[in-house]
Amino acid sequence: MSLLELDGVKVHFPVKRGLLFDRTVGHVYAVDGVSLKVEAGQTYGLVGESGCGKTTLGRAVLRLVDVTDGEVVFDGTDLAKLPEEEMRKFRRRLQMVFQDPLGSLNPRQNIESILSEGMLAHGIGANQEERREKIKAILQRVGLPSNALSRYPHEFSGGQRQRIGIARALVLEPDVIICDEPVSALDVSIQAQVVNLLEELQEQLGLTYLVIAHDLAVVRHISDVIGVMYLGSLVEEAPSDALYAAPKHPYTKALMSAVPVPDPEVEDRRERILLHGDLPSPANPPAGCRFHTRCPWAQPRCGQERPVLTDVGDGHKVACHFAAEIESGDLPLTRPTGVEAVVGTAASTEESAGEPPQGDAKTV
Numbered sequence: 273m274s275l276l277e278l279d280g281v282k283v284h285f286p287v288k289r290g291l292l293f294d295r296t297v298g299h300v301y302a303v304d305g306v307s308l309k310v311e312a313g314q315t316y317g318l319v320g321e322s323g324c325g326k327t328t329l330g331r332a333v334l335r336l337v338d339v340t341d342g343e344v345v346f347d348g349t350d351l352a353k354l355p356e357e358e359m360r361k362f363r364r365r366l367q368m369v370f371q372d373p374l375g376s377l378n379p380r381q382n383i384e385s386i387l388s389e390g391m392l393a394h395g396i397g398a399n400q401e402e403r404r405e406k407i408k409a410i411l412q413r414v415g416l417p418s419n420a421l422s423r424y425p426h427e428f429s430g431g432q433r434q435r436i437g438i439a440r441a442l443v444l445e446p447d448v449i450i451c452d453e454p455v456s457a458l459d460v461s462i463q464a465q466v467v468n469l470l471e472e473l474q475e476q477l478g479l480t481y482l483v484i485a486h487d488l489a490v491v492r493h494i495s496d497v498i499g500v501m502y503l504g505s506l507v508e509e510a511p512s513d514a515l516y517a518a519p520k521h522p523y524t525k526a527l528m529s530a531v532p533v534p535d536p537e538v539e540d541r542r543e544r545i546l547l548h549g550d551l552p553s554p555a556n557p558p559a560g561c562r563f564h565t566r567c568p569w570a571q572p573r574c575g576q577e578r579p580v581l582t583d584v585g586d587g588h589k590v591a592c593h594f595a596a597e598i599e600s601g602d603l604p605l606t607r608p609t610g611v612e613a614v615v616g617t618a619a620s621t622e623e624s625a626g627e628p629p630q631g632d633a634k635t636v
Contacts, residue, residue, distance in 0.1 A: 274309035274345075275480055276333070276448055281306045281342035281352075283325070283332050287555060300555045302328040304504035305342070307581070310448070310497075315474065315481040317495030317512070319488060319527070323551055325504040326484045327371075330450045333482070334366055335359055346448070364394045367441035371453035373433035377425040383411075383436060384421040390444050410439045413476075414469060431462035438469065442477075450482045455490060467494055488531050492516055497587075500524045503562040504554055506581055510588040520590040520599060522567045523547075548607075561593070568607045569598050 283303040288294040303325045310316045318326045331337045332352075333344055339352040351362060370376035377386055387407045388400075397403035408418040414435040425433055434454065441449050451470065455463035467490060473479060485491050491498055491512075498515045500508040500523065508521040519525045526545040533542065547566045552558055558565050564574035571594060579591040597603035 275312040275347060276310040276482070277308075277343075277345040278329075278333070279307050279343040279345065281329065281332060281344060282340040283328050283337055284340040298555055301504050301557055302554055303332060304557070306501070306504075306506050307342075308499055308506060308509065310480060310482060312447075312480055313474070313478055314496045315483060315494055317483045317485065317491035317498040318501060319485060319491050319498060320501035321486065321527075321551065323503075323554065324501040325554070326501050327452055329501070330368070330452050330482060330484050333450060334363070334368055336368075364390075364444045365447045366450070367444060367446040367448070368450045368452060369434070369437045369441055369454050372457055373430055373437055374425060376437055377433060379425055382422055382424050383407075386425075386436070387411075387440050387443050390440065394444060396444065407439075407443060410443050413442070413473070414439045429462075430458050431465060434458060434462075434466050435469065438466075438473070442473065446479070448480045448482065450484070452484045453486070454483070456485065456487065463490065470494065488527065500527070503552060503557055505562060505591065507563065507591045508589065509581065511586075514586065514588050518599075520584065520588065520595045521563075521592050522569055522598065523563050561591075568605050569594060569603050570606050571603075 281303055282301075282305055284299040284301055286296045287298040287300060289297045306325075306329055308316065318329065320326050328337060332339050333346075335344075335351060335354075342352065344351045346362060346366065349362070351359060354362070381389075384404065384407060387410070388397075388403050391397050391403050391406070397406060404421070407421065411418055411420055416432060416435055416439070420428070420432075420436075425436070428436065434457075438449075438454075454470070455466050458466060470481065471494060474481060481494070483491065483494055495512045498510060498512050499506050500515075500521065502523050508515065508519065508524045510520075515524070516528070519528050522545075525543075526547050529543055529545045545568065549566045552562065552565055558575070560573075560575040560577055561567070561570075561579050564570040567574065573593055577593070579593050581589045581591040583589050584595065592598070594603050
């Protein structure tokens with residue numbers, strides 16, 4: 273059994289209206305039926321554009337938001353159905369590194385107080401001196417001096433604050449750490465340091481990561497398996513190398529094509545897919561395939577039937593009715609203006625597959 277398994281997880285937020293009496297007039301379908309598995313010691317990368325529901329999914333695993341439906345099974349226990357008191361016992365084993373390294377730290381507490389708070393809540397350490405020694409050891413492990421104990425968050429740089437966030441998670445000796453955009457607020461040079469730190473800690477401590485990000489370069493570097501989300505649903509999942517070498521879903525192809533390649537010749541010849549139109553509202557998602565309103569290969573069936581995430585071989589899963597036809601080139605474009613600029617050859621696509629992407633993935 274996988275260490276962490278999500279089965280049909282849904283998170284729907286009610287939309288209220290009324291001055292005196294709130295009436296529920298609809299729902300925001302932030303996460304709508306996501307299933308995935310994370311093996312022990314593995315890093316699962318979750319990517320997608322802003323508003324796709326990836327952060328909400330991470331928070332749902334920790335019960336920071338309520339799960340509307342589905343199962344969140346951790347080490348054989350469904351966390352979604354646990355009473356709050358029982359859930360508290362599992363919080364030590366499931367920790368989170370938040371996106372904003374400053375906003376996630378209490379500015380009125382020094383570092384010792386921040387890191388010892390969770391230890392006190394879970395009864396770790398016989399006394400203050402024992403807790404202090406453990407905190408010093410953790411700070412040293414993440415590359416911070418022991419004299420940081422008496423300092424406050426505003427006295428540190430962005431990269432140092434993110435290391436404090438990682439230390440806060442590590443001090444409870446968790447099994448799983450959910451990293452929500454752990455480097456997006458940092459400079460590029462600092463990003464590499466934090467990513468390398470996460471990898472070193474995983475190797476030393478046997479940690480399991482769920483990394484939520486929109487930077488495809490970071491996700492490729494750190495992940496064993498990658499899942500791509502679009503409008504609350506998982507549209508593709510595959511081992512990292514396989515996904516970058518041969519993306520099969522039209523949305524994933526568009527994400528990959530938006531990432532520049534550090535080779536001018538390959539960059540000029542490779543395929544670029546420009547998506548037109550805005551992301552539909554999660555309060556009123558399209559029927560059928562949710563991507564069909566922007567998909568250059570959309571067919572009538574796409575607007576009527578929602579595709580199921582299906583294994584097409586070697587652990588590569590895709591939720592698209594026509595993935596095979598698109599890959600073979602047998603399906604014509606239904607929106608010719610959706611693909612612009614340079615359309616590369618198969619050879620140029622293969623060349624670019626081996627290059628590490630740089631920068632963020634964006635759709636136009």
